[in-house]
Amino acid sequence: MQQLDIFADSRDVMLRNDVLEPLQRRDATAARAALELLAGEYPDDGALPAMSVLVCELGRGSTAPFADHAALAIARRYLEDEVMPAARRVLPVHAIQPWLAPCWRSLARRAGTLAFRGAETDSHAAPLWLLAGDWAAARESVEGIESWWRIPAPLAWMAEARYRTDGLDAAWPLLAELAWLAPARFVALLPGLGDASLDALRQRFDAQFPGSGEVDDYSWFPAWLLVVKPALAGRLGEARVQRDQAASRAMVLLGEVLRREHEGDQHELIGLRQELRRLHAGLFDAYMATRKVQHR
Secondary structure: OOOOOOOOOOHHHHHHHHHHHHHHHOOHHHHHHHHHHHHHHOOOOOOHHHHHHHHHHHHOOOOOOOOOHHHHHHHHHHHHHHHHHHHHHHOOHHHHHHHHHHHHHHHHHHOOOOOOOHHHOOOOHHHHHHHHOOHHHHHHHHHOOOOHHHOHHHHHHHHHHHHHHHOHHHHHHHHHHHHHHOHHHHHHHHHHHOOHHHHHHHHHHHHHOOOOOOHHHHHHHHHHHHHHOHHHHHHHOOOOOOOOOHHHHHHHHHHHHHHHHHHOOHHHHHHHHHHHHHHOHHHHHHHHHHHHHHOO
């Protein structure tokens, strides 16, 4: 629902606006008084249920840490299933996220003492800090997870936090590590980032990469990037190499190929290219196609 017109010649419209204004200021007392007035005069008004949920949410003042992961899961589910739809129902579009941010922040603070559990990846403070838009707190929360860079969920959270604070260029190493470790999680992250250049690269990858068509193809995305965007070699070279992953070794190998090409070392290039072909023939063909174009 868009912001209602305060000048509209309608008593119910005016009373709804009287609720919306303190709601957007997060003034629980004034919003509750205005809501009672609206309910008294228009008990069947369609906006009442959603407004009631939001007024109730403003009145929730608990700061006590969650006793366990189950308690956090219940609170998060209520926010997602009840509060968020209510906010979308009555608040202006531009006001929804700013209104919800303190709700997520409250949950994140209360979840701060809960340890990360792989089976309950959403029951942790880090993703809540991300939803609140507090990138620094999200990074600090992830850093508290032992070996977070080896675990898909916290690695994805850190990649998003790095992207939000420093941009795509700084996030490339973490995105590469995520693509190798958990390609499905990598793909799931991209739409939420909403980066036009990254989305364009993904579409190009989908159209051009000679893979199987399965989500695991995305583990080869960082190596393919060096074929189409060799200028990223330095940045992608900062990623922690996963020697047990062929796709990770292929990216490192391509970085070495690019360096040898720059140095003009043809003897070493032959062996490196053969090794790349053994790792992924389709990637090798894509790489060689760019070289043929360059030397026409």
